[in-house]
Amino acid sequence: MISDETKRKLRELNLDEMVDILKIQGDDQPLYTTMTFDERITLAIDSLYQCKNNKRSNRLMKQARxxxxxxxxxxxxxxxxxxxxxxxxxxxxxxxxxxxxxxxxxxxxxxxxxxxxxxxxxxxxxxxxxxxxxxxxxxxxxxxxxxxxxxxxxxxxxxxxxxxxxxxxxxxxxxxxxxxxxxxxxxxxxxxxxxxxxxxxxxxxxxxxxxxxxxxxxxxxxxxxxxxxxxxxxxxxxxxxxxxxxxxx
The missing domain is CATH 3.40.50.300 (P-loop containing nucleotide triphosphate hydrolases)
Known part of the structure; x- marks a missing residue:
């Protein structure tokens, strides 16, 4: 479970999505507890990348009119x-x-x-x-x-x-x-x-x-x-x- 201070820093870096991703991974789920650190960090970064791209593409769609x-x-x-x-x-x-x-x-x-x-x-x-x-x-x-x-x-x-x-x-x-x-x-x-x-x-x-x-x-x-x-x-x-x-x- 990440600390409140870590959450604050992530949000300050405009990485709110990472807070949610790490929270999901922190839950006691077999899917994540059996994964290695490298696998979990790779999955977290891929999820963050997809979230950011989805937000950007949605913003571009609105701007396209x-x-x-x-x-x-x-x-x-x-x-x-x-x-x-x-x-x-x-x-x-x-x-x-x-x-x-x-x-x-x-x-x-x-x-x-x-x-x-x-x-x-x-x-x-x-x-x-x-x-x-x-x-x-x-x-x-x-x-x-x-x-x-x-x-x-x-x-x-x-x-x-x-x-x-x-x-x-x-x-x-x-x-x-x-x-x-x-x-x-x-x-x-x-x-x-x-x-x-x-x-x-x-x-x-x-x-x-x-x-x-x-x-x-x-x-x-x-x-x-x-x-x-x-x-x-x-x-x-x-x-x-x-x-x-x-x-x-």
């Missing part, structure tokens, strides 16, 4: 959607992020793009990557507000370029001003070959150039996205209708 907080790779619906389950599982390992690839989720309204993106984002949080979800219209509102400040736009670009994974929902849904397009270029330039982005869009990549206003800036944005991206068609099934019908049955 996912639209669907309950999204999870294990709860993705695959039947009649044309999704490759093995591909989704592979993406959940975050290898594409380590290779600085992006993901384009293309599909009709309600086809589950956002849910899938949030599920992949949560998988990244579990591996302790910094993730942020945001709708592009909201991001452009932030750009407009930042334009009223001295160096507001450069600060905004820096902020969103530093996330390990950025999820841009409703990509190219609205018409863009020249200022919006230049902002998007700066953001994609900062993130290119350095961090990953998930684009959720109703438009095929072949339509992006026009949606970005055409011209050399649109060329530059596409060049920084399409050559290192994984494209997934989420299909035409309306998942909202599907699950509402199942609820009524």
């Amino acid at each position: 996912f639209r669907f907080a309950d999204a999870d790779v294990n709860s993705i619906y695959y039947a009649n959607r044309g999704l490759d389950k093995n591909q989704i599982i592979e993406l959940s390992t975050c290898q594409y992020m380590r290779n600085n690839y992006s993901v384009v989720l293309n599909g009709f309204t309600g086809s589950g793009k956002t849910f899938l993106a949030c599920a992949l984002g949560k998988a990244a949080c579990r591996q302790l990557y910094r993730v942020r979800y945001i709708r592009v219209p909201e991001l452009l509102e932030l750009r407009a507000e930042a334009a009223l400040q001295g160096k507001g736009i450069s600060k905004l670009v820096s902020k969103f370029s530093n996330y390990h994974l950025l999820i841009l929902d409703e990509w190219l849904l609205q018409e863009l001003s020249d200022e919006d397009v230049r902002f998007i270029f700066e953001l994609t330039e900062k993130r290119y070959d350095c961090h990953s982005t998930i684009f959720c869009t109703q438009y095929k990549v072949s339509d992006w150039h026009t949606r970005l206003g055409g011209g050399t800036v649109a060329d530059a944005i596409l060049d920084r996205i399409v050559h290192k991206s994984i494209r997934i068609d989420t299909g035409s099934m309306n998942m909202r209708e599907h699950f509402s019908e199942k609820t009524l049955l």
Whole structure:
């Protein structure tokens, strides 16, 4: 049984979990009394490591501001959607992020793009990557507000370029001003070959150039996205209708 002074020191070191772990080990349980000191300390450190990582990943999930907080790779619906389950599982390992690839989720309204993106984002949080979800219209509102400040736009670009994974929902849904397009270029330039982005869009990549206003800036944005991206068609099934019908049955 550890002393109160030892407990105080552990808590002062922000190791509250270790107090609980050692208390469990201190109880008269056959599992621990038959273990060697090295085995017990290894088990205690492994438990502490897991507790700390769980707390950190939960904190990262909250900071990511996912639209669907309950999204999870294990709860993705695959039947009649044309999704490759093995591909989704592979993406959940975050290898594409380590290779600085992006993901384009293309599909009709309600086809589950956002849910899938949030599920992949949560998988990244579990591996302790910094993730942020945001709708592009909201991001452009932030750009407009930042334009009223001295160096507001450069600060905004820096902020969103530093996330390990950025999820841009409703990509190219609205018409863009020249200022919006230049902002998007700066953001994609900062993130290119350095961090990953998930684009959720109703438009095929072949339509992006026009949606970005055409011209050399649109060329530059596409060049920084399409050559290192994984494209997934989420299909035409309306998942909202599907699950509402199942609820009524």
